[in-house]
Amino acid sequence: MASPRVVTKTESEELSLRLAVLIDADNAQAAVIEGLLAEIARFGEATVKRIYGDFTAPASASWKKVLQRHAIKPVQQFAYTTGKNATDSTLIIDAMDLLYTRKFDGFCLITSDSDFTGLAMRLREEGLTVFGFGEKKTPEAFRNACHKFIFTEILRPGGDTESDITTHKASDDSKNATVQSANNQAKPKQVFPKKFVLAALEQSSDDTGWAQIGTFGSYLTKLQPDFDSRLYGYKKLSDLVKARIDLFVTEERQAPGATQKILYLRAK
Known part of the structure; x- marks a missing residue:
């Protein structure tokens, strides 16, 4: 099989x-x-x-x-x-x-x-x-x-990862604070595993230090099945690596024999 x-x-x-x-x-x-x-x-x-x-x-x-x-x-x-x-x-x-x-x-x-x-x-x-x-x-x-x-x-609807917000009668200031809290929860509050991610990138990189986004993502999942970029506020892994310019250098390369481009990354 x-x-x-x-x-x-x-x-x-x-x-x-x-x-x-x-x-x-x-x-x-x-x-x-x-x-x-x-x-x-x-x-x-x-x-x-x-x-x-x-x-x-x-x-x-x-x-x-x-x-x-x-x-x-x-x-x-x-x-x-x-x-x-x-x-x-x-x-x-x-x-x-x-x-x-x-x-x-x-x-x-x-x-x-x-x-x-x-x-x-x-x-x-x-x-x-x-x-x-x-x-x-x-x-x-x-x-x-x-x-x-x-x-x-x-x-969940809205993508919240924290507990649902309890609503109650309050002053205008309290209501505004509740709305702000809801907005903050739209992006998950999760500690980013920097050391783990960089170690996974090193293991999935080629001799030049570059890794294809798909290879990198597969290796992350093999090492930690519950790794998910959405836990850190990004819909896709590619969005995460592009946003974390403090950790990664990214580059889009033309795929051989195709019109689409493939994202590559390396540690900064």
Whole structure:
């Protein structure tokens, strides 16, 4: 089986993975569903979309409102025993059944639960690409078990990564402060891992010290699956390296036999 790799439709419309999307309703929020499916579409086609949970419980009410609209198949799982998560077991069993059909190139696991670490590792052993989606509280073990992990906070409407702002009655000055706080949250407040990024650039550079943006991005993801330029306020990795003139020197070069240009970078 071919080695898995993270492919986006921007590379080639022909390179589109067939993906099985499995959602843990107990550990995912319905508010991110539109952004989530749009993000998955960047990597391939969501051939199967299933969500697992007890939809008779009040906590699942928000999910029931969006399932039909987005053609997501609900898999009802009653909690047989208090304190035991039957949903996890059902999702894992279904994932293995889908795995052995050999119809998929990868899986999207939407959960913040570390219990799926073993599943992600097993899928990788079969040569499939694993995309993980979860909140920042997701344990590192599960994040690193995926080829690529995306924090769902950046998929919320408006792209906020901080906690939602609590609105309340206040004076005009307080209201203005709240608006300013909302504007500040439009750009994620995350410490930029300068040392890690520069080390990754050094490893992905050629003998002249230059690296192609695609090679650099792939190496970053291999080393740290949850690395995402959007966490630092930039929509694309190319936007980040162009903006950080204190760290990088960039150069656009003509691709051989093509009209498009490719971005290269080196450490400043």
